[in-house]
Amino acid sequence: MTIQVGIVGATGYTALEVARLLLSHPEATLVAATSRADAGKPLSAVHPSLSGRCDVVIETLDADEIAKKCDVVMCCLPHGASAETCKQLVEAGTRVVDFSADFRLSNRELYEKWYGVTHPWPERIGKTPYGLPEFYADEIRSSDLVANPGCYPTSVILPLQPLLHSDMIEATDIIVDSKSGVSGAGRSPKLGTLYCEVNDSIAAYGVGSHRHQPEMVDILHRAAGTLPSILFTPHLTPMDRGILSTIYVKPKTDAGGGKVHAKQLIETWQKRYRDCPFLVPTDALPATKHVAGTNYVHMTARDAADRIVIVCAIDNLTKGASGAAIQNMNVMFGVNEGLGL
Numbered sequence: 001m002t003i004q005v006g007i008v009g010a011t012g013y014t015a016l017e018v019a020r021l022l023l024s025h026p027e028a029t030l031v032a033a034t035s036r037a038d039a040g041k042p043l044s045a046v047h048p049s050l051s052g053r054c055d056v057v058i059e060t061l062d063a064d065e066i067a068k069k070c071d072v073v074m075c076c077l078p079h080g081a082s083a084e085t086c087k088q089l090v091e092a093g094t095r096v097v098d099f100s101a102d103f104r105l106s107n108r109e110l111y112e113k114w115y116g117v118t119h120p121w122p123e124r125i126g127k128t129p130y131g132l133p134e135f136y137a138d139e140i141r142s143s144d145l146v147a148n149p150g151c152y153p154t155s156v157i158l159p160l161q162p163l164l165h166s167d168m169i170e171a172t173d174i175i176v177d178s179k180s181g182v183s184g185a186g187r188s189p190k191l192g193t194l195y196c197e198v199n200d201s202i203a204a205y206g207v208g209s210h211r212h213q214p215e216m217v218d219i220l221h222r223a224a225g226t227l228p229s230i231l232f233t234p235h236l237t238p239m240d241r242g243i244l245s246t247i248y249v250k251p252k253t254d255a256g257g258g259k260v261h262a263k264q265l266i267e268t269w270q271k272r273y274r275d276c277p278f279l280v281p282t283d284a285l286p287a288t289k290h291v292a293g294t295n296y297v298h299m300t301a302r303d304a305a306d307r308i309v310i311v312c313a314i315d316n317l318t319k320g321a322s323g324a325a326i327q328n329m330n331v332m333f334g335v336n337e338g339l340g341l
């Protein structure tokens, strides 16, 4: 059986990355794409890199029509707009991977506090698996809706979960400094992502107020069983794609009475992620170029003063969004989780 895939919100960057990955997926194919602004156009007219390789024509979203054609829909809409569409698609009988933040958090109050909107399908908040198959493969496999993770949280949760779970670091003293490429802000035009605003420059934003901070805390609480305290500062950097997160943690005392060392963190990742094909503890310091266009996550640790500094690199569009979604789809349909990646 070939998995029939649809993309809703097909004109954006994550949609293009899904289409690109599906071109080389041996057991899935793109059969439908929707957008409000570009219905009627070939998808390749909106994403010229697909020219000659994709004959899908963009249509207006009709959940029943899409559900007839698709086994699964990649819902690539902005948060706030996504939840209602996911509801319609699931009720029409197709399975959905939601790229937005609308179903990631554990409860409605937390979502409405951070996103400032009333949730249209609160029954599914806290009951939708968070799309990290490294932790939630069983739930993902049987679900009709999966909450694909945020890009920054992916680069922070994956290194920290095993360390908090094993009580190797102080949960209450974690500082995260992340840098993202501009594609992380999406393709819809905005002042802050114009060439002259971002070129030759690097800037912090969302200091003390970014909505990915509660996502990191909430998911780590759930996945590691400890409530961490995280100070998170994102930065916009003049590159197309990639996220580099530098994470400053305080080591706890180990069984021998000394402080935990960076080497022990790396050994813990090696053990915990032995069966996770995309998670790679490295000796070298990770760089966004090392993972560009791939679903890999590179992570390492170094002893530094009284802290351990963890560095993690992902591609925001691949493991940070569309690669993770393909990985989730593979798990949902019982094929090898690395297919097409």
Ligand SMILES: NC(=O)C1=CN([C@@H]2O[C@H](COP(=O)(O)OP(=O)(O)OC[C@H]3O[C@@H](n4cnc5c(N)ncnc54)[C@H](OP(=O)(O)O)[C@@H]3O)[C@@H](O)[C@H]2O)C=CC1
Pocket: 008, 009, 010, 011, 012, 013, 014, 015, 034, 035, 036, 037, 038, 075, 076, 077, 078, 079, 081, 082, 099, 100, 101, 149, 150, 151, 183, 184, 185, 186, 187, 188, 316, 317, 320, 321
């Ligand atoms: N870019 C990234 O690195 C990451 C993105 N994400 C999330 O993935 C989702 C898609 O992101 P991305 O592809 O970057 O976004 P883009 O801005 O590039 O594309 C968004 C798409 O949604 C449609 N859209 C925009 N506004 C609305 C609306 N109000 N109602 C319905 N449709 C709308 C647009 O098409 P049209 O207006 O024609 O309908 C477009 O196809 C977002 O939720 C984002 O937060 C998650 C992780 C990483």
Ligand SMILES: CC(=O)N[C@@H](CCC(=O)OP(=O)(O)O)C(=O)O
Pocket: 079, 099, 100, 101, 149, 150, 151, 152, 180, 181, 182, 183, 184, 185, 186, 234, 236
């Ligand atoms: C560089 C940049 O602007 N990044 C986006 C986050 C990326 C993302 O899409 O996250 P969600 O899926 O949670 O919306 C931001 O800071 O809002």
